Amino acid sequence: MTDFRFTPLAKTLPATVPFVGPETQERLLGQPFKARLGANENVFGPSPAAITAMAEAGHWMYGDPESHALRSAIAAHHDTTPDHVVVGEGIDGLLGYLVRLFISGAQDNVVTSDGAYPTFNYHVAGFGGTLHKVPYADDHESPSLLFAKAAEVDAKLVYLANPDNPMGSHHSGADLLAAMDALPAQTVLVLDEAYVDTAPEGTALPVTPDDPRVIRMRTFSKAYGMAGARVGYAIGHPDLIGSFHKVRNHFSMNRAAQAGALAALADQAYLSEVTARINASRDEIARIARDHGLSPLPSAANFVTIDCGQDGAFAKRVLDGLVSRGIFVRMPFVAPQNRCIRISCGTAQDLAAFEAALPGALADARVG
Amino acid sequence: MTDFRFTPLAKTLPATVPFVGPETQERLLGQPFKARLGANENVFGPSPAAITAMAEAGHWMYGDPESHALRSAIAAHHDTTPDHVVVGEGIDGLLGYLVRLFISGAQDNVVTSDGAYPTFNYHVAGFGGTLHKVPYADDHESPSLLFAKAAEVDAKLVYLANPDNPMGSHHSGADLLAAMDALPAQTVLVLDEAYVDTAPEGTALPVTPDDPRVIRMRTFSKAYGMAGARVGYAIGHPDLIGSFHKVRNHFSMNRAAQAGALAALADQAYLSEVTARINASRDEIARIARDHGLSPLPSAANFVTIDCGQDGAFAKRVLDGLVSRGIFVRMPFVAPQNRCIRISCGTAQDLAAFEAALPGALADARVG
Numbered sequence: 263m264t265d266f267r268f269t270p271l272a273k274t275l276p277a278t279v280p281f282v283g284p285e286t287q288e289r290l291l292g293q294p295f296k297a298r299l300g301a302n303e304n305v306f307g308p309s310p311a312a313i314t315a316m317a318e319a320g321h322w323m324y325g326d327p328e329s330h331a332l333r334s335a336i337a338a339h340h341d342t343t344p345d346h347v348v349v350g351e352g353i354d355g356l357l358g359y360l361v362r363l364f365i366s367g368a369q370d371n372v373v374t375s376d377g378a379y380p381t382f383n384y385h386v387a388g389f390g391g392t393l394h395k396v397p398y399a400d401d402h403e404s405p406s407l408l409f410a411k412a413a414e415v416d417a418k419l420v421y422l423a424n425p426d427n428p429m430g431s432h433h434s435g436a437d438l439l440a441a442m443d444a445l446p447a448q449t450v451l452v453l454d455e456a457y458v459d460t461a462p463e464g465t466a467l468p469v470t471p472d473d474p475r476v477i478r479m480r481t482f483s484k485a486y487g488m489a490g491a492r493v494g495y496a497i498g499h500p501d502l503i504g505s506f507h508k509v510r511n512h513f514s515m516n517r518a519a520q521a522g523a524l525a526a527l528a529d530q531a532y533l534s535e536v537t538a539r540i541n542a543s544r545d546e547i548a549r550i551a552r553d554h555g556l557s558p559l560p561s562a563a564n565f566v567t568i569d570c571g572q573d574g575a576f577a578k579r580v581l582d583g584l585v586s587r588g589i590f591v592r593m594p595f596v597a598p599q600n601r602c603i604r605i606s607c608g609t610a611q612d613l614a615a616f617e618a619a620l621p622g623a624l625a626d627a628r629v630g
Numbered sequence: 631m632t633d634f635r636f637t638p639l640a641k642t643l644p645a646t647v648p649f650v651g652p653e654t655q656e657r658l659l660g661q662p663f664k665a666r667l668g669a670n671e672n673v674f675g676p677s678p679a680a681i682t683a684m685a686e687a688g689h690w691m692y693g694d695p696e697s698h699a700l701r702s703a704i705a706a707h708h709d710t711t712p713d714h715v716v717v718g719e720g721i722d723g724l725l726g727y728l729v730r731l732f733i734s735g736a737q738d739n740v741v742t743s744d745g746a747y748p749t750f751n752y753h754v755a756g757f758g759g760t761l762h763k764v765p766y767a768d769d770h771e772s773p774s775l776l777f778a779k780a781a782e783v784d785a786k787l788v789y790l791a792n793p794d795n796p797m798g799s800h801h802s803g804a805d806l807l808a809a810m811d812a813l814p815a816q817t818v819l820v821l822d823e824a825y826v827d828t829a830p831e832g833t834a835l836p837v838t839p840d841d842p843r844v845i846r847m848r849t850f851s852k853a854y855g856m857a858g859a860r861v862g863y864a865i866g867h868p869d870l871i872g873s874f875h876k877v878r879n880h881f882s883m884n885r886a887a888q889a890g891a892l893a894a895l896a897d898q899a900y901l902s903e904v905t906a907r908i909n910a911s912r913d914e915i916a917r918i919a920r921d922h923g924l925s926p927l928p929s930a931a932n933f934v935t936i937d938c939g940q941d942g943a944f945a946k947r948v949l950d951g952l953v954s955r956g957i958f959v960r961m962p963f964v965a966p967q968n969r970c971i972r973i974s975c976g977t978a979q980d981l982a983a984f985e986a987a988l989p990g991a992l993a994d995a996r997v998g
Contacts, residue, residue: 266732269732272730275876283695285699307688307690320858321676323669323671324858351879354879364634366637381881474634490693490885491689505636512649516858516860
């Protein structure tokens with residue numbers, strides 16, 4: 263071991279990562295997956311217009327560091343101004359910048375739900391903050407528990423995904439807005455709306471972008487089908503959004519991805535088609551679950567979480583059985599949500615492969 | 631102004647950015663540039679194999695968070711192991727992670743050359759470090775001045791680009807290795823070799839990747855012609871490289887970019903063709919400079935820095951005259967290097983546009 267003079271914080275950070283990618287699992291298994299249903303990607307892919315735009319963007323040129331055209335289009339889409347919008351390398355990247363802007367040590371408190379999106383927790387740890395967790399309530403993230411804990415610990419940030427990952431549950435935007443009456447002054451709500459495009463009408467939080475209480479995160483990775491492109495954005499008060507420019511990597515954005523996202527946003531007809539296909543796929547996953555004696559949970563996202571009816575150890579055996587049979591899926595990792603497995607929407611062929619593998623996985627799991 | 635509880639450091643950071651992009655300048659000018667010769671991009675573009683790979687990568691899937699295939703190919707290319715290689719969203723992104731790993735406040739000292747790559751300085755400021763600058767020596771970054779200052783201030787990091795940007799000068803790898811005898815123990819040399827692919831044989835630092843004294847940065851943005859893709863990598867000791875995984879955005883990499891870089895690396899014949907075209911373009915830029923009474927500096931990079939023969943104010947007027955005539959170029963920003971303008975290599979058409987604009991720009995500059 264050489265003696266690199268890392269920061270005191272860097273020395274204490276673990277080498278663990280939020281997610282092991284399917285490619286790593288394929289290398290360990292020694293074969294490719296038959297169906298890729300674990301990362302909540304969108305197999306139906308982006309708009310043809312986006313694919314064309316990405317091909318024609320000119321790979322030799324740097325992307326616009328201001329993402330001006332894309333930011334302007336996003337602003338118009340949300341009836342606001344570009345100063346209310348920051349574009350980044352996925353919501354993951356934006357969460358990292360946001361945490362960096364607010365959190366610089368253990369004195370800075372943050373609240374999330376136990377079992378919610380782990381990449382947010384990774385960033386909080388990475389900047390030395392103190393993370394407080396509240397439980398889910400009936401498989402929903404609980405605004406009241408979250409905001410009460412935020413008040414108790416004087417949290418700078420509180421994270422909430424709506425719809426939620428990994429459970430697929432959601433709150434109406436109106437209910438969430440009402441619950442925000444209990445959000446402490448000076449606590450910023452980090453509202454991850456990655457899955458809002460597949461949720462029922464009325465799920466998006468109905469606030470003005472000038473509301474300083476909340477920053478909303480969106481992505482082109484889910485309904486827009488461009489996970490590989492790495493384009494996310496945040497909407498919020500200009501003082502908050504403007505602060506990102508002080509710390510972000512100004513040349514982080516892939517130029518083709520900027521052009522693709524711009525074209526994807528303009529093709530709302532395609533988005534409607536794809537969300538219809540996602541709806542149908544959710545129904546089919548639910549049918550498969552029920553036909554095999556399992557209980558699908560209602561989903562507002564591009565995946566269905568299936569209650570396997572026993573404990574976390576059982577669900578883990580079901581998951582392992584699916585993975586060993588070539589079906590990439592993931593599962594919640596905190597009890598009692600970990601009684602479930604989580605199946606991303608897929609093509610008819612993907613879901614047929616899932617259905618073919620499920621009986622064997624269940625039989626193996628029951629043997630234990 | 632709302633009262634966001636940013637960190638003490640974030641509150642003090644300026645809103646300035648390292649570079650204003652050409653798209654912003656075009657918006658201000660109200661018209662597109664005729665020639666884009668300011669960002670040291672490579673207009674000859676990537677290998678056709680890379681373009682195909684990017685089109686076929688599957689935009690709906692996340693990139694491999696480990697960049698395993700690309701890292702393995704890079705390791706093989708450099709005769710080392712994947713544990714010695716980290717891939718990131720451009721050298722800019724990797725510099726940000728590196729600074730974050732070492733610098734957490736004003737007690738942490740860093741050394742660079744005054745007028746060298748500003749994005750490194752941006753990251754040092756962004757993590758609160760203390761930046762010390764030494765002057766250039768005869769238009770070269772000076773290893774002896776840099777390392778002496780590093781010893782004086784007990785620097786954690788010292789930054790050196792070889793070849794240098796913005797001057798295009800270089801040291802032989804052997805000379806640099808010899809100079810490293812004066813590098814203080816526990817100071818890590820951050821060696822930016824972004825432009826090494828267009829430099830004379832023998833410019834790359836001849837060290838084993840296990841040498842803990844240095845981390846070398848490379849990119850697909852310059853000779854490989856993929857600036858828009860945002861793919862850089864660093865080579866170094868596994869303990870140093872491994873630390874990046876504790877803080878980096880594991881899902882930052884564009885999937886198509888990963889595939890494109892892999893294909894580009896495999897097409898070394900194309901790289902040779904392109905570097906020959908870059909060489910020819912350098913010669914043409916030098917000829918144009920001389921034909922107009924200016925002095926081109928020798929260049930090991932994909933640009934030529936031209937001594938305008940007077941002071942920084944004069945060179946700035948030449949630059950402004952070129953920009954107003956539709957030619958995007960940049961210039962050094964510290965005296966005495968700012969007597970120059972910097973012209974990226976371009977196509978014959980680009981350089982003809984530059985040559986057509988130059989007399990008017992010079993005439994305007996002489997009027998003052």
